[in-house]
Amino acid sequence: MLARxxxxxxxxxxxxxxxxxxxxxxxxxxxxxxxYSRWDDYKISFYEDFFHQSQDIYVxxxxxxxxxYSVNNTLLKLxxxxxxxxxxxxxxxxxxxxxxxxxxxxxxxIDHANYKPGEPQNLVIRIKNREGxxxxxxxxxxxxxxxxxxxxxxxxxxxxxxEKELEKLLLSSRLINETITDGLLYTNTNNDVExxxxxxxxxxxxxxxxMVGKNFCFETAYNExxxxxxxxxxxxxxxICDLYRFDKNKSDDFDPTVKKVQRxxxxxxxxxxxxxxxKDMHGNVIGTMATFKDITLMxxxxxxxxxxxxxxxxxxxxxxxxxxxxxxxxxVTIISPSVYKFSGxxxxxxxxxxxxxxxxxxxxxxxxxxxxxxxTQISQKINLISAKSEVKTxxxxxxxxxxxxxxxxxxxxxxxxxxxxxxxxxxxxxxxxDLNEKVNKLMQYNYIISHNLRSPIANILGLTKVLxxxxxxxxxxxxxxxxxxxxxxxxxxxxxxxxKILAINKSLSTEKEETDFVEILHLVSNVLENEIxxxxxxxxxxxxxxxxxxxxxxxxxxxxxxxxxxxxxxxxRKDVCPEINISTSVINNMFNIKFTDNGIGFNMAKNxxxxxxLYKRFNTEKEGKGLGLHITKAHIEALGxxxxxxxxxxxxxxxxxxxxxxxxxxxxxxx
Amino acid sequence: MKHIYLIDDDHCCNFLNExxxxxxxxxxxxxxxxxxxxxxxxxxxGTLDEESIILLDINMPEMNAWEFLIEFEKLVGxxxxxxLLSSSTSVIDRMKALDYHSVINYLYKxxxxxxxxxxxxxxxxx
Numbered sequence: 001m002l003a004r005x006x007x008x009x010x011x012x013x014x015x016x017x018x019x020x021x022x023x024x025x026x027x028x029x030x031x032x033x034x035x036y037s038r039w040d041d042y043k044i045s046f047y048e049d050f051f052h053q054s055q056d057i058y059v060x061x062x063x064x065x066x067x068x069y070s071v072n073n074t075l076l077k078l079x080x081x082x083x084x085x086x087x088x089x090x091x092x093x094x095x096x097x098x099x100x101x102x103x104x105x106x107x108x109x110i111d112h113a114n115y116k117p118g119e120p121q122n123l124v125i126r127i128k129n130r131e132g133x134x135x136x137x138x139x140x141x142x143x144x145x146x147x148x149x150x151x152x153x154x155x156x157x158x159x160x161x162x163e164k165e166l167e168k169l170l171l172s173s174r175l176i177n178e179t180i181t182d183g184l185l186y187t188n189t190n191n192d193v194e195x196x197x198x199x200x201x202x203x204x205x206x207x208x209x210x211m212v213g214k215n216f217c218f219e220t221a222y223n224e225x226x227x228x229x230x231x232x233x234x235x236x237x238x239x240i241c242d243l244y245r246f247d248k249n250k251s252d253d254f255d256p257t258v259k260k261v262q263r264x265x266x267x268x269x270x271x272x273x274x275x276x277x278x279k280d281m282h283g284n285v286i287g288t289m290a291t292f293k294d295i296t297l298m299x300x301x302x303x304x305x306x307x308x309x310x311x312x313x314x315x316x317x318x319x320x321x322x323x324x325x326x327x328x329x330x331x332v333t334i335i336s337p338s339v340y341k342f343s344g345x346x347x348x349x350x351x352x353x354x355x356x357x358x359x360x361x362x363x364x365x366x367x368x369x370x371x372x373x374x375x376t377q378i379s380q381k382i383n384l385i386s387a388k389s390e391v392k393t394x395x396x397x398x399x400x401x402x403x404x405x406x407x408x409x410x411x412x413x414x415x416x417x418x419x420x421x422x423x424x425x426x427x428x429x430x431x432x433x434d435l436n437e438k439v440n441k442l443m444q445y446n447y448i449i450s451h452n453l454r455s456p457i458a459n460i461l462g463l464t465k466v467l468x469x470x471x472x473x474x475x476x477x478x479x480x481x482x483x484x485x486x487x488x489x490x491x492x493x494x495x496x497x498x499x500k501i502l503a504i505n506k507s508l509s510t511e512k513e514e515t516d517f518v519e520i521l522h523l524v525s526n527v528l529e530n531e532i533x534x535x536x537x538x539x540x541x542x543x544x545x546x547x548x549x550x551x552x553x554x555x556x557x558x559x560x561x562x563x564x565x566x567x568x569x570x571x572x573r574k575d576v577c578p579e580i581n582i583s584t585s586v587i588n589n590m591f592n593i594k595f596t597d598n599g600i601g602f603n604m605a606k607n608x609x610x611x612x613x614l615y616k617r618f619n620t621e622k623e624g625k626g627l628g629l630h631i632t633k634a635h636i637e638a639l640g641x642x643x644x645x646x647x648x649x650x651x652x653x654x655x656x657x658x659x660x661x662x663x664x665x666x667x668x669x670x671x
Numbered sequence: 672m673k674h675i676y677l678i679d680d681d682h683c684c685n686f687l688n689e690x691x692x693x694x695x696x697x698x699x700x701x702x703x704x705x706x707x708x709x710x711x712x713x714x715x716x717g718t719l720d721e722e723s724i725i726l727l728d729i730n731m732p733e734m735n736a737w738e739f740l741i742e743f744e745k746l747v748g749x750x751x752x753x754x755l756l757s758s759s760t761s762v763i764d765r766m767k768a769l770d771y772h773s774v775i776n777y778l779y780k781x782x783x784x785x786x787x788x789x790x791x792x793x794x795x796x797x
């Protein structure tokens with residue numbers, strides 16, 4: 001429509017010229033008519049047929065309009081009257097058929113005084129035709145010297161109407177042209193620019209006079225710079241040129257295209273181009289009308305968006321954490337590629353599956369989801385099952401997501417792998433514990449070496465010095481030698497003890513075996529047969545049926561039971577027969593031994609820290625080195641177990657021992 | 672006459688110290704205890720005077736030197752008459768020992784005649 005309007009706009013001068021042309025022709029015929037009629041009125045009759053057939057109106061009358069000499073049928077037909085009726089019409093009758101607005105003009109023109117012979121007078125008036133409607137008549141009148149007025153005229157009603165329509169079209173075209181924001185380009189079949197608007201010229205940075213009438217082709221424009229020195233196009237993109245090279249084979253409908261156009265100054269602009277074919281009334285193609293819309297800003301924004309999208313994708317694909325989104329059902333819709341490294345699952349294996357199916361404890365995940373409301377984000381530690389069925393500890397952060405209308409559309413979450421740091425943390429904790437223990441032991445041994453071992457050596461040094469420097473009596477000499485021998489033995493014994501203890505700490509040999517606890521009790525009872533009989537000790541047992549077999553180092557367990565029973569007998573209360581109870585149970589995969597006696601007990605308030613210490617002795621009435629309980633503890637710890645004591649002085653003692661049942665639980669990971 | 676008290680759970684050590692003391696001055700009176708508790712019982716009788724010197728071992732079962740010192744100071748006040756005698760080279764023990772008012776010095780075993788001479792000289796000056 002736009003294109004056609006512009007076309008008409010361009011063609012508006014054609015009917016106007018035509019009007020003028022036809023009037024000149026009319027004037028020429030009128031002059032002929034006048035010459036002939038002057039020559040001989042009667043000769044006109046020869047041409048009467050011709051005049052009656054003419055499209056124009058001819059009237060010969062007197063100047064005062066009181067007498068009509070001759071008139072052709074065309075006027076009679078227009079007015080719908082006969083020749084006689086017209087000849088009888090008076091001025092009043094004439095005025096009655098003239099449009100009221102034209103009457104004054106009419107009267108002025110027919111005034112005889114206004115006429116000069118030989119000078120044609122022009123008058124356009126509206127006359128009521130035979131249908132009662134007004135016809136617009138363009139009249140030319142000529143006063144002859146004999147006082148007759150020769151008038152010719154033509155019905156121009158249709159022309160005037162068309163002119164009005166054209167004016168309307170012109171107006172609307174102008175309005176469109178003024179308000180349109182697109183560039184316009186109308187080229188004819190030779191690719192010459194017929195019309196363009198200022199907007200397009202501005203887009204191309206080109207003067208309108210350098211555009212209209214020139215052959216338009218981006219390529220030639222660029223190469224030869226004929227059209228406009230600044231106009232150019234992106235040469236690499238030849239299609240933009242083809243677009244404007246007229247091609248009859250091209251279909252009439254073009255899809256909008258987007259082209260990057262380069263100006264001479266090197267700048268680019270992006271244009272969205274819409275084309276349509278222009279056709280005349282017979283359907284012949286007469287050109288192409290195109291609109292150009294500068295979409296550079298939009299395109300820049302699009303490029304920016306694409307770039308940021310690309311950046312986002314880059315980031316998305318390089319993150320080590322996993323990001324996911326699900327729909328309302330919980331089916332995964334988006335998952336970051338990191339999921340493969342993270343869990344061994346491929347992206348396509350995850351998409352479409354329910355998110356909870358990847359967690360070890362589905363209930364825990366469901367609980368988290370239940371706790372989710374519209375705003376909160378929940379972060380929690382949760383275990384994930386990898387594709388290889390390994391457990392991974394992750395920090396899960398999850399929240400609901402909503403569309404622009406605020407309706408929930410699913411949830412999104414991220415997973416942060418903390419398996420490694422968990423392992424590290426555990427390892428570190430074990431390592432620190434182990435180190436602490438080792439440091440404690442080392443300090444203990446350090447003390448033993450600095451005190452217990454040095455003690456006999458100091459005595460030996462002192463005694464030898466005294467022997468050397470003093471002349472002692474034989475008796476004192478003998479006594480000194482006796483002491484020297486004891487001290488030498490003592491220091492030897494300490495070294496042996498230390499070796500023994502260090503051997504326990506150092507090795508957890510592969511001697512672990514299925515050990516029957518009852519068998520151990522029997523063995524120990526046999527070894528201590530005499531002591532038990534002498535002291536009249538009573539040993540009772542209460543063994544859980546599940547706690548009879550233990551996978552452990554048999555000799556260690558033997559030594560533990562031996563030490564405890566012999567201690568109970570050795571440190572019995574005076575005049576009280578030793579009563580020993582041994583009970584076993586299994587608690588949390590640990591073999592639990594409860595050993596109770598009714599002996600002298602320990603002063604826990606004073607000595608609780610030293611009970612298991614090396615060379616710690618709490619009773620000097622009995623012989624002892626302070627080694628038994630230290631070795632007992634060393635044995636139990638070598639088995640990965642623990643020993644605790646509950647005791648009351650003068651009442652008895654209860655040792656509580658826990659040893660792992662299986663060898664799998666390695667506590668000597670770092671030894 | 673000075674009275675020397677030896678407190679050490681080790682018989683051998685007491686025997687050695689007696690020999691050393693006798694070699695310096697055979698006239699000195701010496702009493703040995705292998706239990707700190709027994710010594711305390713004796714001191715409760717008021718046997719100590721300014722001339723007395725106590726040589727005290729640190730590591731002993733039942734009652735060690737620290738426990739003894741607390742009880743001792745309760746009993747006779749902070750009379751400076753005690754020398755701690757230890758085979759331990761621990762610095763901590765030494766610093767701890769010198770915190771007690773009744774302790775004059777901290778000596779390493781074995782006790783030598785020279786060391787004991789010094790002790791006697793220091794004691795005379797007081």
